[in-house]
Amino acid sequence: MADDAIVLVGKKPTMNYVLATTMPLMEGRRVVIKARGRAISKAVDIVEVVRRRFYQNANIEKISIGTEEGRVGTDGRPRSVSTIDIVIAPKK
Amino acid sequence: MADDAIVLVGKKPTMNYVLATTMPLMEGRRVVIKARGRAISKAVDIVEVVRRRFYQNANIEKISIGTEEGRVGTDGRPRSVSTIDIVIAPKK
Numbered sequence: 001m002a003d004d005a006i007v008l009v010g011k012k013p014t015m016n017y018v019l020a021t022t023m024p025l026m027e028g029r030r031v032v033i034k035a036r037g038r039a040i041s042k043a044v045d046i047v048e049v050v051r052r053r054f055y056q057n058a059n060i061e062k063i064s065i066g067t068e069e070g071r072v073g074t075d076g077r078p079r080s081v082s083t084i085d086i087v088i089a090p091k092k
Numbered sequence: 093m094a095d096d097a098i099v100l101v102g103k104k105p106t107m108n109y110v111l112a113t114t115m116p117l118m119e120g121r122r123v124v125i126k127a128r129g130r131a132i133s134k135a136v137d138i139v140e141v142v143r144r145r146f147y148q149n150a151n152i153e154k155i156s157i158g159t160e161e162g163r164v165g166t167d168g169r170p171r172s173v174s175t176i177d178i179v180i181a182p183k184k
Binding site: 037038039040041044045047048052060063064065066067080082083084086 | 174
């Protein structure tokens, strides 16, 4: 939805993303957590910490995985990278 | 189901798990790919390589995440670790 919050998982500490996810949930908004490559494991950690410790009244609505193509690696060749999107929302 | 193949993702090269997943699919069996912690990113890579290159006629039936508790870390404290289960099956 237009009002969904999007959290892009990168190299910051897990707790930064946990808080960035918890805040919109507390406002009743859905959050889409997006990660690529090695950050995928961190995205799962974030969702688990949020729904077990910070906002227990949350539902995982959808988990989808995919591949992003066309990024060029350091060797000049195109590289594919796996992606995950996890949608979490307040229970109704 | 009883006949489902289970692939536990660990430290071996990704391609080992890609082949371990592709073979049961070719026999018409469903495969459950399970990973913990940092191996979660690798589990997603495995599924993406399988369904894009080795067995395109596959469906992702379910993706679930969770937390496994009670493992004791090197500091003697109990640690939680995130988990993922990805169910992939031949299209009907």
